[in-house]
Amino acid sequence: MAQAFAEKPVEDSVAKVNNEVAVGEDLEFQRKWWKFERGVWIVFYLILLLDVLGFFGRGWVAKKEIIATDGSIDVKFERIERTSTPSILTVKFGSSAIQHGEVELYTSGSVVKELGAQRVVPSPKTTTLGQDGLTYTFPATTPPASVEFALEPTGPGIRHFVVQVPGFAPVKADIAVVP
Structure with missing residues (x-):
């Protein structure tokens, strides 16, 4: 015997704003993170520059x-x-x-x-x-x-x-x- 299943729409428990998922944002944290990323990239570029110049051997400075x-x-x-x-x-x-x-x-x-x-x-x-x-x-x-x-x-x-x-x-x- 086949049982009839009641069709019920799936309910979304995530809050929405303007029909989009609302995720919390912390703009202050995001700015700090961007500043940290910039610092890491600067360090990477400095290491690369020092290597090309020969500060780690085999270059002009060496x-x-x-x-x-x-x-x-x-x-x-x-x-x-x-x-x-x-x-x-x-x-x-x-x-x-x-x-x-x-x-x-x-x-x-x-x-x-x-x-x-x-x-x-x-x-x-x-x-x-x-x-x-x-x-x-x-x-x-x-x-x-x-x-x-x-x-x-x-x-x-x-x-x-x-x-x-x-x-x-x-x-x-x-x-x-x-x-």
């Missing part, structure tokens, strides 16, 4: 060049590096640094220990372990002679290093290594 006061060497490196990311430290020698067809270069131990020197190009003729560092001897006849150190820092922090031709002015610098 590159540094220091020339010894006596002109014996010119050192180019990245002052902001990333942990376990390869980079190059380049040392160019002035004509006064080349003596008897050779050039000597002292590097502090931090270049090997903290900055993780992987290789030296060209290969040195001799390497001498000395007080807090290494002294390399390279064959060189005429400027521009240069040496490149392939670095790969092992951990974050501020790393200090010294590079110099023995008997000439040293170049002292810092590299910030970020994670």
Whole structure:
């Protein structure tokens, strides 16, 4: 037997204004939220700008060049590096640094220990372990002679290093290594 169901319209319990659903609004909260969103977008744009400029490594701000006061060497490196990311430290020698067809270069131990020197190009003729560092001897006849150190820092922090031709002015610098 079929039962007759009484048809009854569905009733809406949500209040309506002008035949539209009325949802509460808090304009003061909404304005605060928009202000917060604007602040977040500004922070995102600043981070992006800093990254493009090189504040987190590999950019215009990260590159540094220091020339010894006596002109014996010119050192180019990245002052902001990333942990376990390869980079190059380049040392160019002035004509006064080349003596008897050779050039000597002292590097502090931090270049090997903290900055993780992987290789030296060209290969040195001799390497001498000395007080807090290494002294390399390279064959060189005429400027521009240069040496490149392939670095790969092992951990974050501020790393200090010294590079110099023995008997000439040293170049002292810092590299910030970020994670």
